[in-house]
Amino acid sequence: MTFLLVLATLSMVVLAFAGFGQLLKLSGEQQIFQEVAAELQHRAHQLLVQKDRIESAAGSDMSAENEQWKNELAQYMEDYEQEALARRRAYLGR
């Protein structure tokens, strides 16, 4: 009886260390990119809505607005990469 309970105790200790290892893995580089991706999804959604509006509107300044939209999209993709790289340097130091 005692042996079994001690065994259960030791296995819970092993589980705790395994869990800590999992968390360490979740504080790594891959998770930074995932986090930034999730945050910028909101911005991407806004951009798509904007595109929708430009396409549905009939007007003479459509090409100018379209051009601006393309610039914002490029800026968005640039932001994504820069933000992820900055966070990687800040948190992981490389």
Added chain:
Amino acid sequence: MEPSISQLLFIAGEYTTYCYLALLLLAIVTERKLTSVSVTMSVVALSACVASLAVNPLYQWASDDDVLSKFSWYGSWMVLDLLALWLLISLHRTLGLRVSRMGLASAASLVLLVLLQAADFIDVATVRSNLLGPIYQLGVLSINVGLIPLLIFYWWQELNIRKAIRQGAV
């Protein structure tokens, strides 16, 4: 009479749950979205609340002297700590959040608590040296109390890092 350090710890231990709840409110108000900070504070506050609810029934279970009722005390605490650890892992994973140093610090405290419980249970169940009794009692208390300044420090550090990233200083 001057109160000793252990007496001060016991007094502080009474208020830890309120401190965690206050920190959780502060995190929700200032973070304004789900981040590793707010997730960590929720899990820590939740486990503190569950612990303060569970302590009396568990104490009654454990009042017998046989090994099974001793295990119901130590084992339940270990299961609660493991559940909190699992909650930290799964919330960060499903929300796609990077684990901050706050998260790692609270996870480390949970691992330490499990280790303390396991060591004291094995002592109680086998050799009964009672050497670990005072270490256990003060250890659990000081981990619970000491986590609060540690969490605040790492939170402050996190805010500084975010500010540096925003200003492009990194």
